[in-house]
Amino acid sequence: MSLVVYMASFLLALAALLLRRPRRTARSPLSIATRATAFIAAVCFFWSAPVTLAAVNHAVGVSNIGAPLTYSSISALSCSLIILLIHWRGGPQERIRRMTRMAVAVYGTLIIAIVALFCLAGSHEERLRDLDTYYANTPYMREMITLYLLGHLASTIVLSAVCLKWARDEVTGLLRTGLRLILAGLLLDALGFTLAKVTAVVARWLGYDLDFLSTNVAPPAAALGALIYSAGFVLPRLASAAATERQSLATYRALRPLWLAVKDVATTPPVAEPTWWQLWWQLPSSRLYLLEANIRDALLQLTAYVDQRVGHTTYAAAVQRGEGRERARVASEKAMIIDGIRRASGSGAGPADPPEKFRVTVDLVELAHVVHRHQRAAPQQMGIQ
Structure with a gap:
């Protein structure tokens, strides 16, 4: 018994x-x-x-x-x-x-x-x-x-x-x-x-x-x-x-292209990034939290490569096409980030003109989709469509 x-x-x-x-x-x-x-x-x-x-x-x-x-x-x-x-x-x-x-x-x-x-x-x-x-x-x-x-x-x-x-x-x-x-x-x-x-x-x-x-x-x-x-x-x-x-696992997989694009920019070690043999027992929500922290840290360090002129040009073009101010601002932010990734990898032309303050507000999953799409379309030359 x-x-x-x-x-x-x-x-x-x-x-x-x-x-x-x-x-x-x-x-x-x-x-x-x-x-x-x-x-x-x-x-x-x-x-x-x-x-x-x-x-x-x-x-x-x-x-x-x-x-x-x-x-x-x-x-x-x-x-x-x-x-x-x-x-x-x-x-x-x-x-x-x-x-x-x-x-x-x-x-x-x-x-x-x-x-x-x-x-x-x-x-x-x-x-x-x-x-x-x-x-x-x-x-x-x-x-x-x-x-x-x-x-x-x-x-x-x-x-x-x-x-x-x-x-x-x-x-x-x-x-x-x-x-x-x-x-x-x-x-x-x-x-x-x-x-x-x-x-x-x-x-x-x-x-x-x-x-x-x-x-x-x-x-x-x-x-x-x-x-x-x-x-x-x-x-x-x-x-x-x-x-x-x-849902956390799907978001984690969606963010991987963005992390692969920005991880080399980071000058400090990732925030407690798990090793490959630890991933099998960690919950997707925990893995997602660490990945988002690492991405935001890398994007913060990307500021030195961001060119505000690219943002102004993209914003003006979006407004001219009839898009609202918020959508134009999001497009401008994406353009600056992608251009910054390109410059950080050595593919940019000329020095960047970073803004005094740059805060990432765009949705990371949406940004990851844009980065992945541009990487597939032009691995050596990324740009906003």
């Missing part, structure tokens, strides 16, 4: 890593809540594995000390799921903060109660797989087990009700698919884990033995359910992130 639980823990931890925000991206409460939920779920399954429980009990020297640790992590997971749903739905920030504080207060109190009840109980015989049913009639242990099951069941019911309402009325596309996955995972968790555990514990109270529900049915059902509803939370965010990275 430990292998199944460890596999679920690994996949959930991987999801938390995949949801990391790119550098320079503003911190989002929703992103933080999503990653925190996936991470807490990974920790929860890691602690619940019999191998981990045995190691913790042996390391601390207290029989079954892993039980309150596992039950507390399950309660923390229930709380994080509710908080994630609160942030996912959105709304006024004050309402989000109020509901988040309420969830933390309720489940924080539950966790304190679980730890306190364990300290009061007498559970001297170590049980790694059937603690819930073995101690179902033991004072204080009985209450501890009941509390964590009720807390988890309550979060499951709340999440299911809200997700069902949203899936019916308010959302479409990937978000609806995500909500359906969450519902499927919660249903499996409610029936396969919580109901199985409750049935086995109540059976012990009534003098029957249905321990197999707690030891053989509940753990794999909980692992599978967690993977399914975590996928539901993660899917819309991963899809959005993937679309952003695809």
Whole structure:
């Protein structure tokens, strides 16, 4: 069973890593809540594995000390799921903060109660797989087990009700698919884990033995359910992130001709330009940020080769053709940059007449297309058409 639980823990931890925000991206409460939920779920399954429980009990020297640790992590997971749903739905920030504080207060109190009840109980015989049913009639242990099951069941019911309402009325596309996955995972968790555990514990109270529900049915059902509803939370965010990275990759490829044209102008080393063997694991958004920084630095150093006379001539010609002032200014800027690249490569005729102030405002992708077009048309003689 430990292998199944460890596999679920690994996949959930991987999801938390995949949801990391790119550098320079503003911190989002929703992103933080999503990653925190996936991470807490990974920790929860890691602690619940019999191998981990045995190691913790042996390391601390207290029989079954892993039980309150596992039950507390399950309660923390229930709380994080509710908080994630609160942030996912959105709304006024004050309402989000109020509901988040309420969830933390309720489940924080539950966790304190679980730890306190364990300290009061007498559970001297170590049980790694059937603690819930073995101690179902033991004072204080009985209450501890009941509390964590009720807390988890309550979060499951709340999440299911809200997700069902949203899936019916308010959302479409990937978000609806995500909500359906969450519902499927919660249903499996409610029936396969919580109901199985409750049935086995109540059976012990009534003098029957249905321990197999707690030891053989509940753990794999909980692992599978967690993977399914975590996928539901993660899917819309991963899809959005993937679309952003695809756009970043397309922009990165579009800017490469511009960088190849201006990189020799730079007199200082590029800004942390990755080596070829690093590119395979860097996100396109990170690579794009570095490339844009290097290009802007090189364009700044290109100022010495810029001829303002070329800009004035191009601007006047554009206005004469009937173009607006802004379009004429952009054409003038492109002309000066391309002429500057030509002069920097030694192909220009005569000294440049650089302006006192030159600031690049033209869109870099648009500039890269112009540079690429002129390089293909006349590699040795570039000019604005």
